[in-house]
Amino acid sequence: MTGPVQQVLRAMLEDAAVPRYGLEISKQAGLETGTLYPVMARLEGVGWVESHWEAPELSIADGRPRRRYYQLTRDGAEQARTALAEISGRREKRRSTLGSAWPAPLEGTP
Amino acid sequence: MNSRPQVQAQTTTCHDDALAGLRSVLRVTRPEADFELIRRAYDVAASWHEGQTRRSGHPYITHPLAVAMILAETGADDEMLCAAMLHDTIEDTPYTPAELSREFGARVAALVAGVTALDQAKDRRGRVTARAMAAAKSADIRVLEIKVADRLHNMRTVEFISQARQLRKARESLDVFVPAASELRMPMIGAELETLAHTTMKRNRHARSVSGRLLVAVTALLPAATRTRWSEEWLGELHTLPARRDRIGFAVHTALGIPRLALTVHLLAKGHGRSG
Numbered sequence: 001m002t003g004p005v006q007q008v009l010r011a012m013l014e015d016a017a018v019p020r021y022g023l024e025i026s027k028q029a030g031l032e033t034g035t036l037y038p039v040m041a042r043l044e045g046v047g048w049v050e051s052h053w054e055a056p057e058l059s060i061a062d063g064r065p066r067r068r069y070y071q072l073t074r075d076g077a078e079q080a081r082t083a084l085a086e087i088s089g090r091r092e093k094r095r096s097t098l099g100s101a102w103p104a105p106l107e108g109t110p
Numbered sequence: 111m112n113s114r115p116q117v118q119a120q121t122t123t124c125h126d127d128a129l130a131g132l133r134s135v136l137r138v139t140r141p142e143a144d145f146e147l148i149r150r151a152y153d154v155a156a157s158w159h160e161g162q163t164r165r166s167g168h169p170y171i172t173h174p175l176a177v178a179m180i181l182a183e184t185g186a187d188d189e190m191l192c193a194a195m196l197h198d199t200i201e202d203t204p205y206t207p208a209e210l211s212r213e214f215g216a217r218v219a220a221l222v223a224g225v226t227a228l229d230q231a232k233d234r235r236g237r238v239t240a241r242a243m244a245a246a247k248s249a250d251i252r253v254l255e256i257k258v259a260d261r262l263h264n265m266r267t268v269e270f271i272s273q274a275r276q277l278r279k280a281r282e283s284l285d286v287f288v289p290a291a292s293e294l295r296m297p298m299i300g301a302e303l304e305t306l307a308h309t310t311m312k313r314n315r316h317a318r319s320v321s322g323r324l325l326v327a328v329t330a331l332l333p334a335a336t337r338t339r340w341s342e343e344w345l346g347e348l349h350t351l352p353a354r355r356d357r358i359g360f361a362v363h364t365a366l367g368i369p370r371l372a373l374t375v376h377l378l379a380k381g382h383g384r385s386g
Binding site for chain 1: 269273309314317339343346347350351363364365366367368371373
């Protein structure tokens, strides 16, 4: 799982039930939109995320075109939580292994 | 010879509800209308359009019915109302002009043929040409009236088509159909059409900006079936950014991600990426 995918999932898991539009996710995940949209396409393609158009009445009342909203699927939210937990677990483990092999871990050097 | 879909029984059971509105309008505007004939035109159109849907997801027949309703409000005659019901059957279903003529007479068939011809007489930008409008006008002015009513209903439901097409239809409505409505003395229709067209143009104003054009242009790199979805999604975001600088930034950054997006979409279509 690439870094940007993790960033997107972390941002979306903050409140998994809330549908958000791309611009919002890109700000919350700290990603440029050029990085974000391919990630969203992928997550949607594998079924972790679903997207839908906002109701036309809402955008018409605001005098603008409709926006597309993304939301984690129930299954996607669950798998994302598991995957992210696994990744941070591995990172933890690697850090402790590295720590015992090298007396001065890289992160610790000034 | 085409066989009509076997759905007659089903449409007959529910058409009373669908036609109730039309009937009550006709009671006021044309009490002498041959409602049985109009009902038959509805039934035939409904059976041919069975299974087809509008972009809104509604059954296709709701459109010709709405066009007939608009015309009924202006006091249109029976032939026009039948032609309105049947106006898309020749173009969009296997129904033939000969069958239509046999079932509803040569005059209704000529009106439908006139509307169909007007739909097909487009220039390379997809616009109805002034020449085609003039030809329709001199052949039978009722063809134009049906076409104007058709456009009015299409503009009433314009939010369901892509933004690029919304803008094209709005522009064409202002240039061609609003003047036609005033010439045809359909002032209420002309006024509503003009308001709908202006609202549509205003709602999609950024689509014609540098940022909007860039975003639409770069979708050429994506598979054809996915272009509209992405361009529309991005134009939707673009319109929420109040500052021009932010809109340009959004357009440029998004455009830079297109090659990657194209690859992702391509791989997903081929069934890769299932591993999550």
